[in-house]
Amino acid sequence: xxxxxxxxxxxxxxxxxxxxxxxxxxxxxxxxxxxxxxxxxxxxxxxxxxxxxxxxxxxxxxxxxxxxxxxxxxxxxxxxxxxxxxxxxxxxxxxxxxxxxxxxxxxxxxxxxxxxxxxxxxxxxxxxxxxxxxxxxxxxxxxxxxxxxxxxxxxxxxxxxxxxxxxxxxxxxxxxxxxxxxxxxxxxxxxxxxxxxxxxxxxxxxxxxxxxxxxxxxxxxxxxxxxxxxxxxxx
Amino acid sequence: xxxxxxxxxxxxxxxxxxxxxxxxxxxxxxxxxxxxxxxxxxxxxxxxxxxxxxxxxxxxxxxxxxxxxxxxxxxxxxxxxxxxxxxxxxxxxxxxxxxxxxxxxxxxxxxxxxxxxxxxxxxxxxxxxxxxxxxxxxxxxxxxxxxxxxxxxxxxxxxxxxxxxxxxxxxxxxxxxxxxxxxxxxxxxxxxxxxxxxxxxxxxxxxxxxxxxxxxxxxxxxxxxxxxxxxxxxxxxxxxxxxxxxxxxxxxxxx
Ligand code: HEM
Ligand code: FES
Numbered sequence: 273x274x275x276x277x278x279x280x281x282x283x284x285x286x287x288x289x290x291x292x293x294x295x296x297x298x299x300x301x302x303x304x305x306x307x308x309x310x311x312x313x314x315x316x317x318x319x320x321x322x323x324x325x326x327x328x329x330x331x332x333x334x335x336x337x338x339x340x341x342x343x344x345x346x347x348x349x350x351x352x353x354x355x356x357x358x359x360x361x362x363x364x365x366x367x368x369x370x371x372x373x374x375x376x377x378x379x380x381x382x383x384x385x386x387x388x389x390x391x392x393x394x395x396x397x398x399x400x401x402x403x404x405x406x407x408x409x410x411x412x413x414x415x416x417x418x419x420x421x422x423x424x425x426x427x428x429x430x431x432x433x434x435x436x437x438x439x440x441x442x443x444x445x446x447x448x449x450x451x452x453x454x455x456x457x458x459x460x461x462x463x464x465x466x467x468x469x470x471x472x473x474x475x476x477x478x479x480x481x482x483x484x485x486x487x488x489x490x491x492x493x494x495x496x497x498x499x500x501x502x503x504x505x506x507x
Numbered sequence: 508x509x510x511x512x513x514x515x516x517x518x519x520x521x522x523x524x525x526x527x528x529x530x531x532x533x534x535x536x537x538x539x540x541x542x543x544x545x546x547x548x549x550x551x552x553x554x555x556x557x558x559x560x561x562x563x564x565x566x567x568x569x570x571x572x573x574x575x576x577x578x579x580x581x582x583x584x585x586x587x588x589x590x591x592x593x594x595x596x597x598x599x600x601x602x603x604x605x606x607x608x609x610x611x612x613x614x615x616x617x618x619x620x621x622x623x624x625x626x627x628x629x630x631x632x633x634x635x636x637x638x639x640x641x642x643x644x645x646x647x648x649x650x651x652x653x654x655x656x657x658x659x660x661x662x663x664x665x666x667x668x669x670x671x672x673x674x675x676x677x678x679x680x681x682x683x684x685x686x687x688x689x690x691x692x693x694x695x696x697x698x699x700x701x702x703x704x705x706x707x708x709x710x711x712x713x714x715x716x717x718x719x720x721x722x723x724x725x726x727x728x729x730x731x732x733x734x735x736x737x738x739x740x741x742x743x744x745x746x747x748x749x750x751x752x753x754x755x756x757x758x759x760x761x762x
Contacts, residue, residue, distance in 0.1 A: 279756035360724030375734035463746030
């Protein structure tokens with residue numbers, strides 16, 4: 273029997289890894305979206321939520337490290353699968369088309385590597401903009417000083433490049449999840465003839481909800497001309 | 508032969524494993540809708556032989572009744588052509604119309620090297636079977652098998668997976684050239700029966716390792732294999748293979 277590590281490196285192990293990390297990333301983005309939507313809440317809600325995270329101390333570092341590992345492992349395995357496939361068919365077809373029917377071949381499934389790499393590049397820019405971006409300090413109702421991330425968000429998304437760039441990337445995230453959600457179930461061995469179609473549909477709905485949820489914020493800020501029109505955001 | 512029609516064919520010609528190949532154009536005007544796809548190629552070959560200018564087109568077949576799995580062509584970009592749950596040999600020319608252009612290519616994968624024209628070497632599948640696709644115990648003759656009580660649904664499901672004829676269409680259609688459906692089907696067939704149970708873990712690990720060794724790619728859950736499978740085998744076999752593999756290795760239980 274192969275060792276634990278060798279088993280993880282096998283073709284089955286690699287799928288377990290993309291599946292587990294993929295599910296981990298899905299859980300992460302659900303929390304991320306829930307936090308983002310706080311900008312529509314009370315004036316201080318978003319900054320308070322962000323401040324609460326930043327005050328978690330060592331636990332935050334553990335979570336961040338876990339997230340970083342999940343992202344890197346996910347990207348590494350995803351890219352290596354794509355790399356292997358080029359080796360597995362050195363000479364391609366002159367003509368190729370899907371047979372349809374029960375196939376899940378779609379733009380979403382065929383573009384996982386593209387949407388994934390875009391997400392990876394986006395991630396670097398995104399962390400640089402928000403985690404390491406310069407902010408004013410605000411005083412929260414509780415009296416603590418906190419970074420005004422809401423202000424940074426408002427000013428960032430008034431720039432068309434950011435507003436539309438984020439929107440485009442979130443649409444690609446939707447496509448990634450459109451195949452990824454169902455695929456993760458199958459990778460993690462949960463594939464049942466009876467529920468397969470249902471899981472796929474739930475996955476597509478989930479993907480649309482995530483994409484729309486995330487891209488709504490930059491577009492709202494941009495078209496609401498930030499503080500003037502977006503009254504809920506600035507009160 | 509009243510209703511004959513014409514098709515334009517673009518057929519992959521390749522002299523040998525190391526030689527470069529290319530698509531060559533042919534026009535055949537004696538096509539009858541009742542011909543099978545392979546019979547259409549037979550007629551073309553008769554013309555080629557009669558003309559005497561080039562060698563006939565090599566293509567693979569044996570039973571011509573959809574049970575041996577040796578006919579394997581990619582027809583207009585689809586393994587076994589346009590019809591669901593149908594092998595190339597069971598495909599009839601009535602699925603095509605007058606004036607159609609039909610591109611015919613061999614199954615393509617590093618693990619299925621082209622021998623000549625449309626014939627590929629699929630012995631990689633045999634080696635996956637050799638790695639574990641058998642039971643080592645003596646199971647006796649048919650009456651002995653009938654004396655082992657097996658739940659009807661288990662027997663039926665095992666049979667569904669056993670209908671895999673090892674044609675390789677799953678590999679040909681997979682964007683990754685993965686052999687997961689073939690390997691999964693063989694495992695799902697043997698692993699769920701009492702005769703196969705004792706070697707379940709060992710078999711699963713050995714066959715998974717062998718398919719990787721042969722140079723087949725990873726599975727990305729495209730499910731295209733299920734769509735082209737002439738026997739309609741479900742990718743649930745792949746999930747089951749993963750489950751058994753995890754139980755045998757990552758879950759740390761002994762063989
Ligand atoms: C928020 C970020 C992300 C989420 C939520 C996510 C989610 C998922 C999920 C659920 C899957 C299905 C897993 C499976 O089939 O086992 C998947 C597959 C994949 N992901 Fe991601 N992913 C993200 C970021 C990335 C990044 C940064 C890359 C970088 C290259 C990437 C590349 C891939 C690839 C190539 C696959 C297909 C793997 C295969 O071919 O089987 N993903 N993703
Ligand atoms: S020739 Fe035997 S299956 Fe087609």
